Amino acid sequence: MSAPAVPAAYNFAYLDEQTKRMIRRAILKAVAIPGYQVPFASREMPMPYGWGTGGVQVTAAIIGADDVLKVIDQGADDTTNAVSIRAFFAKTAGVATTTRTADATIIQTRHRIPETALKAGQILVFQVPIPEPLRFLEPRETETRTMHALEEYGLMHVKLYEDIARHGHIATTYAYPVKVEGRYVMDPSPIPKFDNPKLGDSPALQLFGAGREKRIYAIPPHTRVESLDFEDHPFEVQRFAEPCGLCGATGAYLDEVILDDRGNRLFVCSDTDFCEERRRAGHCGAKAAAMEPTS
Amino acid sequence: MSEDDTPLLRAEAVTRLYGARIGCRDVSFALWPGEVLAIVGESGSGKTTLLNCLAGRLPLTAGIVRYRMRDGESRDLARLGEAERRFLMRTDWGFVHQNPADGLRMTVSAGANVGERLMAVGERHYGRIRGTAESWLRRVEVPADRIDDDPRSFSGGMRQRLQIARNLVTAPRLVFMDEPTGGLDVSVQARLLDLIRALVADLGMAALVVTHDLAVARLLSHRMMVMKEGAVVEEGLTDRVLDDPRHPYTQLLVSSILQV
Ligand SMILES: Nc1ncnc2c1ncn2[C@@H]1O[C@H](COP(=O)(O)OP(=O)(O)OP(=O)(O)O)[C@@H](O)[C@H]1O
Ligand SMILES: [Mg+2]
Secondary structure (H helix, E strand, C coil), rough: CCCCCCCCCCCCCECCCCHHHHHHHHHHHHCCCCCCCCCCCCCCCCCCHCHHEEEEEHHHCCCCCCCCEEEEECECCCHHHHHHHHHHHHHHHCECCCCCHHCCCCCEEEECCCCCCCCCCEEEEECCCCCCCCCCCCCHHHHHHHHHHHHHHHHHHHHHHHHHHHHHCCCCCHHHHHHCCCEEEEEEEEEEHHHHHHHHHCCCCCEEEEECCEEEEEECCCCEEEEEECEEEEEEEECCCCCCCCCCCCCCCCCEEEECCCCCCEEECHHHHHHHHHCCCCCCCCCHHHHHHCC | HHHHHHCCCCEEEEEEEEECCEEEEEEEEEECCCCEEEEECCCCCCHHHHHHHHHCCCCEEEEEEECCCCCCEEEEHHHHCHHHHHHHHHHCCEEEECCCCHHHCCCCCCCHHHHHHHHHHHCCCCHHHHHHHHHHHCCCCCCCHHHCCCCCCHHHHHHHHHHHHHHHHCCCCEEEEEEECCCCCCHHHHHHHHHHHHHHHHCCCCEEEEEHHHHHHHHCCCCEEEECEEEEEEEEEHHHHHHHCHHHHHHHHHHHHCCC
16 A cells, blocks of 8 residues: 555644644643643545544644654554554654654554653643544433533443443453543543553653544643442453564563464564563564564 | 421423424422432323423423522522532432433443442542442342443343433432333333332432333322423322323323323
8 A cells, every 4th residue: 555645745743733722722722731632633644544534634733953853553553544544744844753763743543542651841632533432322412511521420430330240350451441530531542451550650742643533632741531330340451461573572461373284373572662672672572583584 | 497497309380492493381399309200191191391491401481490409508599609519419319311322421331330430530540439339230130240241232121221220329319210111021121110110219309200111100200290381280199190180181091191
């Protein structure tokens, strides 16, 4: 697949200045009211909605010539989606890009928060498909807005109740709802709940953009973020039985890779940059040798 | 004034117009704690309009509805903030719709339907919520092993009983019911009426029950109001009104039921 088609004449970072100002105003409001979904006039971008046009617009509005951009998709820097978005900003804004979390000033992400701890000054931009956490049980937009306004969040627990009733435990593993700074309930985008603890008290600024749904929301640095749960079914992150097969990391989020049709599987870090850094530093997993010759 | 002298709900000249058409007009009455008041009348007489006005679901064109809150203070419902009004609706009030689908969440389990109000008021213990839901299902005679089924798989009568359980779980002081047995078979109706009567008596709730069926009024209510063309034409103790109707319209209603 090729990179998005960009017209010959365009402004810095593609969007015109007026649009960027409009988006920045929405971002400022979102930062001022952590977890609150701010409507904005989402623009057509030269890529389909599924590609994270909300995140792209947020990045376009905040990026400057000195920024260093990293783009990840499910933790990887090298998927079509990530490569295309990185190429898009390299072309339209002429910014430097990187795959290293530590070197990036802006990280646009779909489905993961990097394993490497973020620092003050970094901005994480999430691509959001469905921003409304109450949508599952209440399709009426007027009603969900009222529920947020009046802090009527009983319905979120109805959803968790259903999970336990059907599965014996809270089976929601992605887009696990959180309460931000004790006030707004927020959908953290489809990150694994494994990443939920990283949302809270982060030194980095976290911005969320939903293109099709025209919403922006934010978690400012060092904000309290709690994952919803029951007293007798407390929130828990996924645990992995074995370390990463390539770098030996424990406590990282792992993807399962099917190696062949004889049922051989490998668990590897979903964060490719994290895994490569560790291997460069000399860490080695049990299956690393088996994987090396192929690349 | 002590609490005993203040009605739970008081309607003062409640009027609702739909453009030039009259929904209900100039209705005044008092409802006392634990009292069941039936609102009867033929189709189009304004029963649902009045009920919705009283329950804060429809704005009044004129008049006042006052409700005595749990703190003892009587408040004009139109002047409650939206947050207060919604809180009242899901704690101190119940509303039982004729069509259970209007009052239930059809895509979540029976247990979650009953537990929703508990979670809405801050209950955060799954085991307790489930325990309460189970005991309420038993109470309304829904088999407890249906707790994880959603109401789409329930019969009409079971759905209606589930809707009642969902409303009563927070021990409301006032329940509004609009034709609660309306869509059901006669045999199912009879059992449901017995159940409603027993629950209302056990819990000491007040209830406003809309029905076009005088037999329902007879069985459930202490007092009744007869409506015609939006206005109340007769009001009194249920037995008195049914056995000795004074208004010609009520006499007509009563005689027509006697012929059935
Ligand atoms: N939304 C509306 N818009 C306009 N007119 C309405 C509306 N709802 C009710 N009405 C009118 O108000 C009057 C009272 O209607 P309402 O539904 O309150 O009667 P009802 O006694 O509940 O009747 P039923 O027994 O058929 O349910 C009728 O003339 C009806 O046509
Ligand atoms: Mg009606």
